[in-house]
Amino acid sequence: MHARRLRVSLKGWGGVGAMAVVCALAVLFVLLLPLAPSHGGGKGGPDTGGPGATWGEQARAAEECTAPEKQTLSPSPADGPTIDEIKSREGEKRKLIVGVDQNSYRWGYRDPNSGGDAELEGFDIDLVHRIAEDILGDPDAVQFKAIPTDQRIPAIQDGRVDMVVRTMTINCARLQDVAFSAPYFRTGQQLLAPKSSPITGYNDTLADKEICTATGSTAFSTLEQDRKDGRLVASADLRTTVPNQLDCLVRLQLGEVDAVVTDGALAASQAAQDPTVQLKGDAFTTEYYGVAMKKDADDLVRRVNQILVEFRQDTEDGWQASYEQWLSATLGDDSAKSEPPAPQYLRKS
Structure with missing residues (x-):
């Protein structure tokens, strides 16, 4: 991949031992959390519903939804109002703002063995750099924002990020609140x-x-x-x-x-x-990760879908290369079971 890194001061750690320290720090964070969000928060939590939408309305809409991974717009390389707004940012602010994880090993995490400051990297991070390079001409033109699982949808709706690339499953309930790209990974x-x-x-x-x-x-x-x-x-x-x-x-x-x-x-x-x-045991569901964006950001959705087509087709620096670099050690050399299906674009507007 192109040289691209986000650096923070995190020196002198090593391998799995570093992740243990991260976990230890996370223990302190967990113990300091308010009780309310840590028990039972999944019911109607922030990541499952948007402003003005009741749980009942979402449930009814979800029942009518089928094949959520296909409910996206056809690819297009064209600019539009959302992309124009991103490109109009000036100076140091001319960056793609992306919500990511920094604690998911091999997906979005900080490497303690980077020879200096820890670097944010992983499969999702590779995809972010690819999107930034296509839209802004620079793979490093990214402002990463680390967001927790329960803040992915609010961060998009509130305009804190342009998109979320954070092992986010495409499902019918979330389609009521955000738009998704075509799938870029299969899991369960x-x-x-x-x-x-x-x-x-x-x-x-x-x-x-x-x-x-x-x-x-x-x-x-x-x-x-x-x-x-x-x-x-x-x-x-x-x-x-x-x-x-x-x-x-x-x-x-x-x-x-x-x-x-x-x-x-x-x-x-x-x-x-x-x-x-x-x-x-084995996986008991089949799910697909997608890039999440605002519901009305049609031009950005189409552009990301175009980028994903090219990312999959790139045999030197694309999907397969990222899989081999980041995920083969944990998921196995055979990437076939993780490859998303051929995209279908059933959403018309």
Whole structure:
């Protein structure tokens, strides 16, 4: 990839040991959090609903939605009002403002072994640089904003970011609040638990077990619905929700919860950070990551979809190269199961 880095002062750490320090810092953050958002916050939390939309309205709209990964606009390289506004920023402000994660190993994280200041990098970060290069002609013309899971949608709606590239699943409920690009990655919900745990997968071994999910995440809404529908054992405890997915790993390490449910791609990275935990069973859903933008940013959605077409086709510096660099170590050399389907563009306006 092109030389591109965001630097912060974070020196002298090494490998997995550094991630352990990050987790330790996250423990302090978790313990200082208000109680309200950390338990039960997933119900109608900030990442699941927008201003003026009631839960009932969203539920009805979601029921009418099918194949959410196809509900996007056709690609176009043309500029429009949203892109013109980004390009009109002057001086140091002439940057693409993107919400990302800085704690998801291999996706968006700070590398403690970068030979100096820690660098923000990973699969999602590669994609951000690609988008910035296409729109502004400079892969480094990016202002990164680290945002927690439960603030992804509010950050877009409030105009704090132009887009979010943060392992964000395309689903019907979120389509009521933001627009998505075509998929750029395939994954599914999966369980993470200690190796010594009697939990074997998404089955009855979860009876009376406390499961941690991120507030506003697909994991929480899936588990809640599955329990209502009888696909998840009724005694599974879903009360523990946290702002950031990494906080779940910390709680698992502290023995405060029995299991974590998150996207399999993220769970594999967390298992790589901590050799005492492992994935339990197969993924029990199929989901797709997309770039999230404002609902009325049609020109930006079309442009990102055009970039994704080219990103997939680029055999030297594109999707496959990023997969091999960042994800093959945790997800395996065969990228076929992670490749998104051929895009379909069913949204007309």
